[in-house]
Amino acid sequence: MRQARQQDGVISGSQAQAFGLTRRQIARLVHSGEWQYPGRGAYLLPGAHPHRSRVRAALLHRPDAVACEITAARLLAFGGLPVARPDEPVHLLLPFESARRQPNGVKLHWDDVPHAHVTDIHGIPTTSAPRTLVDMVLRRDRDDAVALMDAALRGGHLTDLTSARSLAFGRRGAAARSSWWRHADGRAESPLETRLRLLLTDAGVAPEQLQWQVRDDSGRVVARLDLAWPSRQLDVEADGTSVHGGPVALYRDRHRQNLLTTLGWTVLRFTWPDVTQRPGYVTHTVTRALATGSGQP
Known part of the structure; x- marks a missing residue:
């Protein structure tokens, strides 16, 4: 299906039915293993993108959500990330007023994110490189955090850390980590x-x-x-x-x-x-x- 290919191999139940498939036929495809059903009314077709498809499925029916944290880092192609585990959750950022129900396979975070902190990666709303780096730094120990800073600089995602440091100001944990930024060096290769x-x-x-x-x-x-x-x-x-x-x-x-x-x-x-x-x-x-x-x- 062309629409599924344009969506990294993801299709919703309503889209599948619009193409003429019945619910019984969809159920057979899932039961046979030809289609995968990650939940939330989405289906993964053969050849689906291993990462973006899961993100698109998690975003289905959540127009106010933005991919964030390590999910955003993978979409942005940050270097130095650990190998993705099969059970790694998709991290989504939502406004404070959004529903708090945590779906399976998804880790939700809440914050008000200005439009300037969001970018588009293959049609997927994603936190910007500076915002993504800050979100990850504030949830990791020093060595992991500095390794992420180094990788962001070396990969050209950021020319310096000024913008990221300014985004960290006032957030929980930022003061305790303020000295970490000076340790960053983009020449590190791993x-x-x-x-x-x-x-x-x-x-x-x-x-x-x-x-x-x-x-x-x-x-x-x-x-x-x-x-x-x-x-x-x-x-x-x-x-x-x-x-x-x-x-x-x-x-x-x-x-x-x-x-x-x-x-x-x-x-x-x-x-x-x-x-x-x-x-x-x-x-x-x-x-x-x-x-x-x-x-x-």
Whole structure:
């Protein structure tokens, strides 16, 4: 059906009947598994968009609702988001006077949102990038919040955080999080890099440079380092499995590390479990490497 394709594979019961299907025929399609029924009078057809279709179904019969929070972040294509779980609810923002009934699979939030804070993504009303970032920051811990700030900056969703910070002013939890904004840095390429940077900064060994370029004797760039202390020729790498987990990446990383070693650099590599489960090991290792670095203090 053309209308369903225009709606990311979603069709309402009334639309299906308008195309000539009876309720019994619709029920058979659902029973056979050919159509999915997420509820709220909506049906998902084969090939439905895995994310937008669920949002459209949740918005059905709610003309005053706006996609928000992580649902909006996914629509806006924010980077650094966790992999969506099958049971992840669709987050919707509604005016205060709207009904408070929570449908299955939907998480409702209430606030008065000015039109300027809403954008259109594939025909879906969605909170703007600054508003989405603030909504998420105010509901997360510092490391997750700063990782989201970093990703929003790196992805070009925001050129700076001024607009987002102004939207946070006066909201619940904003004062306690006011110092977090200064930690943001759009050069971070992953949430793991952000967490590693914050861990080391808290320990008093903040990196001197981020994404530092190393050149060989001919002046050719041979490596770009996640966290670097050029004065000590120390490179600290955040090894996420999505980038460094495959065999090609393994050989590339070994070649790169050997090359850096021949140029006098010390290379330390840390994984997600290291940073989140063994922070003391990470800070101790980096501190010792800095104390014995080959450069001048």
